[in-house]
Amino acid sequence: MSKELVKKITEKIMQRMDREKNPIVVNISNRHWHCTKETFEKLFGEGAQPTNIRNLIQPGQFACKETISIRGTKGEIKKVRLIGPFRSYNQIELSRTDCLTLGIDAPVRDSGNVKGSAPITLVGPKREIALPEGAIIQMRHIHFHPSEAENYGVKNMEVVKVRVGKPPRDGVLSVLCRVREDMKLECHLDTDEGNTFNVKNNEQVILL
Ligand SMILES: [Zn+2]
Incomplete structure (x- = not known):
């Protein structure tokens, strides 16, 4: 395996670990x-x-x-x-x-x-x-302030995946990133999505 590839994989794993340590608050719209x-x-x-x-x-x-x-x-x-x-x-x-x-x-x-x-x-x-x-x-989405987007390594309008809920009603969802000066870290799902995954206000999702 090339050095560059090892570096890339290591970075990816470290990003994943970092994101797991910093779950995102979710609210149901x-x-x-x-x-x-x-x-x-x-x-x-x-x-x-x-x-x-x-x-x-x-x-x-x-x-x-x-x-x-x-x-x-x-x-x-x-x-x-x-x-x-x-x-x-x-x-x-x-x-x-x-x-x-x-x-x-x-x-x-x-x-x-x-x-x-x-x-x-x-x-x-x-x-x-x-x-x-x-x-x-x-479209389900996560709001980020630009500084938060930078910390999580995401860009405006990027579609990312998040893990929601707890087994046996958990799942992985594609979610749109919305980055703006007047925004703050928060994931928004609608009531159908909240009900499907048994997610309630003020719980957390993990960016994958
Ligand atoms: Zn929203």
């Missing part, structure tokens, strides 16, 4: 929505403002008091929570199970990539809006 100021005002009335009820781990992100109903061709789901602040687009994040309930065939997408996604109707207290696109199944 329930269905929620993001919207523009304009959409919010249509749903809740002119001049209405979202009410922050809980800051999330990701800096600047917060759960809002405001909920709406969402409707597809087959059904409706009530009390779907807004996550602020306002975005420059409307995005409704659903699990596959939600899609079946609603009768919506939403694509699996990374956040912000809503062009050509599934249509959905938002029902607010003031009025309802039939969006031509916006419903997605969020």
Whole structure:
């Protein structure tokens, strides 16, 4: 075996050991929505403002008091929570199970990539809006600050593998890395994924 190959293998094993020693916190994202100021005002009335009820781990992100109903061709789901602040687009994040309930065939997408996604109707207290696109199944992902990404040796938009859950309901999942200055180390799975692997909020996953 060449010296270079031995060096490469050693580095790989050391990276694996390092990552095992530094598991990543995981939280389960329930269905929620993001919207523009304009959409919010249509749903809740002119001049209405979202009410922050809980800051999330990701800096600047917060759960809002405001909920709406969402409707597809087959059904409706009530009390779907807004996550602020306002975005420059409307995005409704659903699990596959939600899609079946609603009768919506939403694509699996990374956040912000809503062009050509599934249509959905938002029902607010003031009025309802039939969006031509916006419903997605969020690609499971890990948020990293750039310094954290460097420590783990990952790049933005790289797809990595993580080990989730405990035997006999454990598994290995492909997960998208999202690296940004305003992000902080945290893995997000949706409720279907959390249920499948019996993973709950504040548990840990291991980057492989
Ligand atoms: Zn996330």
